[in-house]
Structures are given as structure tokens and as C-alpha cells.
Amino acid sequence: DIQMTQSPSSLSASVGDRVTITCRASQSISNYLNWYQQKPGKAPKSLIYAASSLQSGVPSRFSGSGSGTDFTLIISTLQPEDFATYYCQQSYSTPQTFGQGTKVEIK
Amino acid sequence: EVQLLESGGGLVQPGGSLRLSCAASGFTFSSHVMSWVRQAPGKGLEWVSAISASGDTTYYAGSVKGRFTISRDNSKNTLFLQINSLRAEDTAVYYCAKPNLEYQLLSVYFDYWGQGSLVTVSS
Numbered sequence: 001d002i003q004m005t006q007s008p009s010s011l012s013a014s015v016g017d018r019v020t021i022t023c024r025a026s027q028s029i030s031n032y033l034n035w036y037q038q039k040p041g042k043a044p045k046s047l048i049y050a051a052s053s054l055q056s057g058v059p060s061r062f063s064g065s066g067s068g069t070d071f072t073l074i075i076s077t078l079q080p081e082d083f084a085t086y087y088c089q090q091s092y093s094t095p096q097t098f099g100q101g102t103k104v105e106i107k
Numbered sequence: 108e109v110q111l112l113e114s115g116g117g118l119v120q121p122g123g124s125l126r127l128s129c130a131a132s133g134f135t136f137s138s139h140v141m142s143w144v145r146q147a148p149g150k151g152l153e154w155v156s157a158i159s160a161s162g163d164t165t166y167y168a169g170s171v172k173g174r175f176t177i178s179r180d181n182s183k184n185t186l187f188l189q190i191n192s193l194r195a196e197d198t199a200v201y202y203c204a205k206p207n208l209e210y211q212l213l214s215v216y217f218d219y220w221g222q223g224s225l226v227t228v229s230s
Contacts, residue, residue, distance in 0.1 A: 043220035050216075
């Protein structure tokens, strides 16, 4: 199975901050990397697919990059509604594994 | 509008069984591979199982293989997950999830998720 490792596991940030979350795969997954946002009690929501493609309706302050084994999610200017947990997921092979999540909290 | 509505969760004793359902609408259900993803309380997301569009091929995470059975009824636009020999570590919210592309298991992302169905395994 491909292991997905996110860092950090949690972070505290202020509104307006730039936030960077990284995701590393245990083997190359090309660009088959997706990012989801999850708020408490809710289902995950797609943010970024194929490493860098922004899902329709998602604000442009979210961006993704990377290929192979190393990927990054950036929130350029953190907004109050962005406080949530973020997950990466690989869709290169089965099982389609998720990272352990990064919780973005209010400083 | 795409909708995925899970049902069938509840409290079950260790060793027991449960059948989850996911009623789909708003898209061509019979053309999509469908998946189950679970989330234990306070934990991350875990892909559990998937089934081909026709239902003839199934896929499982190692942690559930042999105990879980995924199936579908394309005539009723419904996805199922039969869970047997339940363990405390199976306690989780179970989501059904739809991929963005037809007929593909991989190279996709989940564009729609259900609201989840809570399974609690406890004596």
C-alpha cells in the first residue's frame, strides 16, 4: 500500500496568514493526488484534484502543486471559513490511501 | 442535483453484522465505480472498499477484507456494504463516495459524498 504522510499534523494560524501543508507519498504517484477539506460533523469536500487543478467553486486562494512523491497545498490568505482539517489522498493505486490530516486552528 | 443518502448504521455488539445502504440520485449511478470511506471518531479518513460500475469487480482495504462485502443494485441506484464480525475498531462514520469520472476506479477524485452513517460497535 502507498503511505501518505502529511505535515504538520496541526497548525495554528491567523486570518490573513499564508498556510502551507505538505503531503509525501511513499512511492511515486505521478500527479494523482487530491486534497479535501473537512469541517466538524461534515463530509469531506473536494478542493484540488490532479495535484494542482482547482475544483469548481473553490476560492482561488487555494492552490496545489507537486508531482511524484512531494505535494503542497497552499492557502494564500487564510480566511475564517478555512479553519478545518485538510486531507491528501492518492488515486494512483488501490487502496486509495489518505494522509492522516492537518488541522488548521485559529491562533 | 447529485445526492447520496446512507442508512443502516447503528449500535451493534462485537461479532455482530450490519448492512449499510447508500441511495444515489442525480447522476448515472450504473456508470460509476462507487466507494465506501470511513472515519473513526476523532480520526482520519480510511478508504474501505469500491465496486465496479457493473458490480462484477470489488476492491477492499486489507483491514476489512474477508469481513466486509460491497455490492450494488443498479436497478435501484443503491450501494451496499455488508459488515460482518464487527470489532470495536470498526466504529466509525461510513461515507459513500462518487468519483468524478465514469467507469474509473483510479485517477479520479471523490466529487460527492454522502452525509455518513454512524456504526458503533460496543457491548
